[in-house]
Amino acid sequence: MAAEKWVYMVTAQTPTNIAVIKYWGKRDEVRILPVNDSISVTLDPDHLCTVTTVAVSPSFDRDRMWLNGKEISLSGSRYQNCLREIRGRAGDVEDKEKGVKIEKKDWEKLHLHIASHNNFPTAAGLASSAAGFACLVFSLAKLMNVDEDASHLSAIARQGSGSACRSLFGGFVKWEMGSKEDGSDSVAVQLADEKHWNDLVIIIAVVSSRQKETSSTSGMRESVETSLLLQHRAKEVVPKRTLQMEEAIKNRDFASFTQLSCADSNQFHAVCLDTSPPIFYMNDTSHRIISLVEKWNRSEGTPQVAYTFDAGPNAVLIARNRKVAVQLLQGLLYYFPPKSETDMKSYVVGDNSILKEAGLDGANSVENLQPPPEIKDNIGSQDQKGEVSYFICTKPGRGPVVLPDQTQALLDPETGLPK
Amino acid sequence: MAAEKWVYMVTAQTPTNIAVIKYWGKRDEVRILPVNDSISVTLDPDHLCTVTTVAVSPAFDRDRMWLNGKEISLSGSRYQNCLREIRSRGGDVEDKEKGVKIEKKDWERLNLHIASHNNFPTAAGLASSAAGFACLVFSLAKLMNVEEDPSQLSAIARQGSGSACRSLFGGFVKWKMGSKDDGSDSVAVQLADEKHWDDLVIIIAVVSSRQKETSSTSGMRESVETSLLLQHRAKEVVPKRIVQMEEAIKNRDFASFTQLSCTDSNQFHAVCLDTSPPIFYMNDTSHRIISLVEKWNRSEGTPQVAYTFDAGPNAVLIARNRKVAVQLLQGLLYYFPPKSDTDMKSYVVGDNSILKEAGLDGENSVENLQPPPEIKDNIGTQDQKGEVSYFICTRPGRGPVVLPDQTQALLDPETGLPK
Numbered sequence: 018m019a020a021e022k023w024v025y026m027v028t029a030q031t032p033t034n035i036a037v038i039k040y041w042g043k044r045d046e047v048r049i050l051p052v053n054d055s056i057s058v059t060l061d062p063d064h065l066c067t068v069t070t071v072a073v074s075p076s077f078d079r080d081r082m083w084l085n086g087k088e089i090s091l092s093g094s095r096y097q098n099c100l101r102e103i104r105g106r107a108g109d110v111e112d113k114e115k116g117v118k119i120e121k122k123d124w125e126k127l128h129l130h131i132a133s134h135n136n137f138p139t140a141a142g143l144a145s146s147a148a149g150f151a152c153l154v155f156s157l158a159k160l161m162n163v164d165e166d167a168s169h170l171s172a173i174a175r176q177g178s179g180s181a182c183r184s185l186f187g188g189f190v191k192w193e194m195g196s197k198e199d200g201s202d203s204v205a206v207q208l209a210d211e212k213h214w215n216d217l218v219i220i221i222a223v224v225s226s227r228q229k230e231t232s233s234t235s236g237m238r239e240s241v242e243t244s245l246l247l248q249h250r251a252k253e254v255v256p257k258r259t260l261q262m263e264e265a266i267k268n269r270d271f272a273s274f275t276q277l278s279c280a281d282s283n284q285f286h287a288v289c290l291d292t293s294p295p296i297f298y299m300n301d302t303s304h305r306i307i308s309l310v311e312k313w314n315r316s317e318g319t320p321q322v323a324y325t326f327d328a329g330p331n332a333v334l335i336a337r338n339r340k341v342a343v344q345l346l347q348g349l350l351y352y353f354p355p356k357s358e359t360d361m362k363s364y365v366v367g368d369n370s371i372l373k374e375a376g377l378d379g380a381n382s383v384e385n386l387q388p389p390p391e392i393k394d395n396i397g398s399q400d401q402k403g404e405v406s407y408f409i410c411t412k413p414g415r416g417p418v419v420l421p422d423q424t425q426a427l428l429d430p431e432t433g434l435p436k
Numbered sequence: 437m438a439a440e441k442w443v444y445m446v447t448a449q450t451p452t453n454i455a456v457i458k459y460w461g462k463r464d465e466v467r468i469l470p471v472n473d474s475i476s477v478t479l480d481p482d483h484l485c486t487v488t489t490v491a492v493s494p495a496f497d498r499d500r501m502w503l504n505g506k507e508i509s510l511s512g513s514r515y516q517n518c519l520r521e522i523r524s525r526g527g528d529v530e531d532k533e534k535g536v537k538i539e540k541k542d543w544e545r546l547n548l549h550i551a552s553h554n555n556f557p558t559a560a561g562l563a564s565s566a567a568g569f570a571c572l573v574f575s576l577a578k579l580m581n582v583e584e585d586p587s588q589l590s591a592i593a594r595q596g597s598g599s600a601c602r603s604l605f606g607g608f609v610k611w612k613m614g615s616k617d618d619g620s621d622s623v624a625v626q627l628a629d630e631k632h633w634d635d636l637v638i639i640i641a642v643v644s645s646r647q648k649e650t651s652s653t654s655g656m657r658e659s660v661e662t663s664l665l666l667q668h669r670a671k672e673v674v675p676k677r678i679v680q681m682e683e684a685i686k687n688r689d690f691a692s693f694t695q696l697s698c699t700d701s702n703q704f705h706a707v708c709l710d711t712s713p714p715i716f717y718m719n720d721t722s723h724r725i726i727s728l729v730e731k732w733n734r735s736e737g738t739p740q741v742a743y744t745f746d747a748g749p750n751a752v753l754i755a756r757n758r759k760v761a762v763q764l765l766q767g768l769l770y771y772f773p774p775k776s777d778t779d780m781k782s783y784v785v786g787d788n789s790i791l792k793e794a795g796l797d798g799e800n801s802v803e804n805l806q807p808p809p810e811i812k813d814n815i816g817t818q819d820q821k822g823e824v825s826y827f828i829c830t831r832p833g834r835g836p837v838v839l840p841d842q843t844q845a846l847l848d849p850e851t852g853l854p855k
Contacts, residue, residue, distance in 0.1 A: 246706060249668040276712075283714045287665060287706035293695075294730040295702045297723045304716045311713040 024433045025110070025117045026072040027160040028426045031152035031417040032062040033144045034183045034190065035219075035333045037278040037325055038262050039285040042241045042251060047094070048200040049179045052241070052248075053255040055192045056262050057183040058335070059211065060219065061414030064367035067148035068420065069133040070427040071156045073119070077128035083427075083435050084133050084149070091131075098176040099154055100129075107161035124161060132427035132435050137409075142230065142329030143221070150177030151184035155417040167416070171205035187211040187415035189266045191259070211413045214269050217335055218342035218371075221409040222349065224302045224330035231296050233328045236289065243293040250288060255281075271337045275320035278335070279311075282325040298328050302353075302404040306332045309348060313389070321345070343375045346408070348389040350377060353405040367409040443852045444529070444536045445491040446579040447845045450571035450836040451481040452563045453602045453609065454638075454752045456697040456744055457681050458704040461660045461670060466513070467619040468598045471660070471667075472674040474611045475681050476602040477754070478630065479638065480833030483786035486567035487839065488552040489846040490575045492538070496547035502846075502854045503552050503568070510550075517595040518573055519548070526580035543580055551846035551854050556828075561649065561748030562640070569596030570603035574836040586835070590624035606630040606835035608685045610678070630832045633688050636754055637761035637790075640828040641768065643721045643749035650715050652747045655708065662712040669707060674700075690756045694739035697754070698730075701744040708747075717747050721772075721823040725751045728767060732808065740764070762794045765827070767808040769796060772824040786828040 040055035080100065082091050091097070107124040110117065119127070133152060135145045154174040158165065171182035175192075182203075183190040188210040195203030231239075240247050258277055265273035289296035299307075307324060314320045322345055323335040334349075336342035346365070355364040361382070365372050372378045377386075420426075429436050459474035499510050499519065510516070526543035529536065538546070552571060554564045573593040577584065590601035594611075601622075602609040607629040614622030650658075659666050677696055684692035708715035718726075726743055733739040741764055742754040753768075755761035765784070774783040780801070784791055791797045796805075839845075848855050 245673050246665050246668065246703065249665065249672075253668075254664050279714075280710075280712055283712075284665065284710050287710040290709060291699075291703050291706040293699055293702075294734075295698075295726060297726075300723075301720045304719075307714060307716075315713075 021075045023115055023117050024072050024074040024076075024428075024430060025112060025115060025119075025160070026070055026426060026428060026430060026433070027156050028068065028070040028420045029152055029156035029159060029417055030062050030066050030068050030420050031148050031155055031184050032059045032187065032414050033065050033067070033148040034059045034180065035144070035325060035327065036180065036183070037274070037323075038255060038258055038281050040179055040192065041237050041285050041288060042247055043179070043237065045198075045200065046238065048203075049175050050200050050203050051179060051192070051194050052251040054194045054259045055180075055183070056208070056259060056266075057180070057190050057192070058219070058413050059184065059187045059190060059416060061211075061411045063414070064409060064411040065137050065143060065148070067133055067135050067145065067152040068425065068427065069131065069149075069152040069156045071153075071160045072130045072428050072433045073127050073160060074130075074433050075127065077130055077433060080129050080131075082131040082133070085135060085139070086435065095150070095177045099150065099173055100157075102173040102176060103154060103157045103161060103163060106158075106163045106165055108164055110160075110162045129157070130428055130433045134427055142226070142327070142331050143223075144180060144327060146178040147180040147184050150174050150181035151417060153177065154181070155185065156419075159419055168204045168206055172201060172203060175200070175203060175205075185416060188213055188413055191263070208263060208266055211415050214266070214413065216338040217413055218339055219411045219413070220334045220336065220342060220345060220349070221411065222306060222332040222334070222353070223406045223409065224300065224306075224332065225404060225406050226300065226330050230298065230329050236292070236296050236328060239294075239296070240288055240292045244288050244291040246291045247288050250284060254284065271323075272320050274335075275314070275323035278323040278325050286326065298330065299326055300330045303330045303332060305352065305404075306334070306349075309352060310334065313348070339371075339374070342410070343371060344389070346371060346375050346410070347377070347386060349405075349408065350375075350383055351386040351388055354383045354402055356402045363407065365408045365410060367411045369410060371410045440494045442534055442536050443491050443493040443495070443847075443849055444531060444534065444538070444579070445489055445845055445847060445849060445852070446575050447487065447489040447839045448571055448575035448578060448836055449481050449485050449487050449839050450567050450574055450603050451478045451606065451833050452484050452486070452567040453478045453599065454563070454744060454746065455599065455602070456693075456742075457674060457677055457700050459598055459611065460656050460704050460707060461666055462598070462656065464617075464619065465657070467622075468594050469619050469622050470598060470611070470613050471670040473613050473678045474599075474602070475627070475678060475685075476599070476609050476611070477638070477832050478603065478606045478609060478835065480630075480830045481837075482833070483828060483830040484556050484562060484567070486552055486554050486564070486571040487844065487846065488550065488568075488571040488575045490572075490579045491549045491847050491852045492546050492579060493549075493852050494546065496549055496852060499548050499550075501550040501552070504554060504558070505854065514569070514596045518569065518592055519576075521592040521595065522573060522576045522580065522582060525577075525582045525584060527583055529579075529581045548576070549847055549852045553846055561645070561746070561750050562642075563599060563746060565597040566599040566603050569593050569600035570836060572596065573600070574604065575838075578838055587623045587625055591620060591622060594619070594622060594624075604835060606833055607632055608832070610682070627682060627685055630834050633685070633832065635757040636832055637758055638830045638832070639753045639755065639761060639764060639768070640830070641725060641751040641753065641772070642825045642828065643719065643725075643751065644823060644825050645719065645749050649717065649748050655711070655715050655747060658713075658715070659707050659711045663707050663710040665710045666707050669703060673703065690742075691739050693754075694733070694742035697742040697744050705745065717749065718745055719749045722749045722751060724771065724823075725753070725768075728771060729753065732767070758790075758793070761829070762790060763808070765790055765794050765829070766796070766805060768824075768827065769794075769802055770805040770807055773802045773821055775821045782826065784827045784829060786830045788829060790829045
């Protein structure tokens with residue numbers, strides 16, 4: 018087989034996800050087992066996704082990976098664990114046309130080339146690890162004809178990055194913490210698919226940050242070690258919230274969804290503040306956005322927008338429907354206008370058809386915005402240009418898919434090297 | 437007695453205090469009884485104080501009060517409670533020279549004029565209520581010849597403003613939460629006087645704030661009502677910290693003092709964040725100051741500076757000794773320089789002899805500052821002018837005193853009206 022030069026490839030696309038009941042703290046650092054359940058919303062991969070091409074060939078002399086065009090090392094335990102686990106479940110593969118025939122036992126000896134690409138900047142703090150590891154595991158499972166369902170695959174992705182397990186499904190997903198020591202029951206399950214609640218519109222404010230963030234991995238470890246509030250949260254608060262959130266999602270109860278999402282986001286950040294040394298992920302801009310949403314929700318009587326923040330200053334805002342999303346965007350652009358000469362289409366990306374609905378697609382349209390009537394000018398004035406780098410408009414989305422089109426592959430079909 | 441025109445006055449000065457184990461949350465809103473103990477450091481009244489003159493005369497037709505020159509209403513329950521409690525404890529007073537003779541029973545019928553003045557701006561968020569109510573109660577106790585000790589007086593001041601009870605003593609003070617419903621055992625006691633640990637130097641950074649703060653009174657009520665972490669803090673965390681802090685103060689154990697002060701300040705702010713709607717008292721500047729101190733402490737191996745923040749963005753920094761305070765000031769002025777043309781003596785107030793020790797009393801001396809060697813440039817650059825309004829240099833200080841000098845009285849000795 019040494020002279021064989023065939024290259025067999027699969028390309029897949031995976032979404033990222035945002036937790037609404039947060040994962041923060043591990044009970045097992047090696048297997049990546051959490052101290053509580055978490056629930057997330059999968060975001061539309063049309064707007065935010067990872068694409069990964071995995072290739073196998075007898076001519077490859079070692080496992081190699083390229084991330085966003087740059088070769089990276091696969092020696093770390095997270096990659097090694099994922100590769101080992103997926104190889105251990107590989108099946109037989111045959112492609113007569115290409116002359117490919119791989120038996121189960123061959124996978125251990127064959128090497129892989131992996132190329133992965135995020136369509137959003139890593140520096141934007143938009144959870145690229147989650148999408149990345151989910152895509153790695155999903156695409157390898159397809160390549161190797163692995164006979165496991167999505168929840169079983171999620172347990173492998175989990176060992177690459179905890180939140181990656183939730184990106185194996187679309188819609189609304191729960192990562193069950195599990196109780197077994199080997200982590201076999203710490204898996205993601207789908208609560209509802211992306212069509213279940215498709216009124217929701219999601220606007221992400223990518224907030225400019227002057228400082229380097231504490232990584233989630235070290236941050237949550239420090240929290241487990243030093244926060245005297247974390248265990249109480251994990252044992253007493255989150256279990257009840259998880260049940261309530263499942264109900265809220267099932268019933269499309271936006272008021273409860275909002276109350277739970279906002280309270281859980283804030284409590285996660287409270288635990289970060291209760292850590293030694295304290296971790297500040299949100300900044301003044303994040304706080305201004307929260308104030309805006311809180312005031313609006315209260316003035317309307319019933320919540321219109323939910324907010325949640327991960328381990329960074331970006332705001333993920335979930336509007337109850339399109340009409341509310343348009344008003345929200347107008348309010349956000351009033352308080353966080355772009356710098357002069359900015360093309361609106363680069364300031365609001367993703368589903369930017371919303372710009373037209375908001376009357377913001379013309380020149381100088383931002384200057385013509387009125388302050389939202391409900392909000393007294395306690396938020397600050399309209400002079401904070403540059404606080405928000407840009408906005409992304411998206412919605413709940415589907416889970417991983419294979420991309421059959423060869424032009425989307427990131428590796429050359431002949432050489433197996435990055436295109 | 438109707439034709440009598442004598443005016444009998446007493447003037448007193450009271451310090452403010454800063455909690456190092458925080459009070460946040462009441463179990464009784466009317467009597468102002470807290471959900472946990474708290475411990476504070478009294479600040480030197482030479483730098484921050486309230487001066488109050490209280491006067492009584494048969495010629496006064498009603499109780500009146502002037503605060504910082506402006507007449508205010510005494511009808512609120514906090515003032516009414518303090519006045520009622522102190523009047524009922526009034527004793528006999530005789531001043532033969534002035535022809536003043538007041539019997540215990542007369543106090544109920546006599547009216548009071550009160551003038552109070554803070555030597556620091558109310559807007560600076562430096563706990564003016566604490567000093568104010570403590571001074572009111574202390575000066576009235578002296579006027580009325582009340583025979584109670586400072587702990588008993590603190591129970592009255594407490595009913596004006598919770599933290600006021602701790603300003604009845606100098607040095608290090610504990611407000612015991614008490615267990616009785618009537619609050620008679622919810623009093624302040626002195627742990628150690630101001631000479632006990634007189635190496636400590638305190639630098640307060642008065643941080644510019646764009647937004648109106650949530651008042652402590654409503655903020656802590658919202659926290660009690662909505663934070664799922666507050667009760668755990670009050671029942672499980674604070675009691676242990678109180679015991680440890682008392683030990684740290686007794687033994688002048690600066691490392692423990694720092695660890696406890698910083699974590700308790702952060703946990704208080706964590707509970708504020710865990711409130712609905714969330715309360716953000718600290719801002720990006722507060723966070724930068726914390727980062728600076730945390731990094732410095734870690735690079736030195738043993739803590740040099742403790743920090744604590746109250747219900748606002750101001751940083752109260754406690755340096756272990758004068759030498760450290762000088763280095764701290766240099767670091768702070770490097771990262772938070774004054775705007776151009778600012779007179780250094782108005783940028784560093786209080787004990788500004790420290791400017792000379794820091795080599796910062798000459799012209800352009802701030803431009804010549806070197807970045808502190810221990811701190812990698814992760815804090816941000818030296819271009820954040822105006823983030824800090826000014827600094828106050830002070831230290832632990834004495835408790836309330838009578839000011840016998842007539843020139844310091846705030847009321848005219850003839851008319852009993854503000855001078």
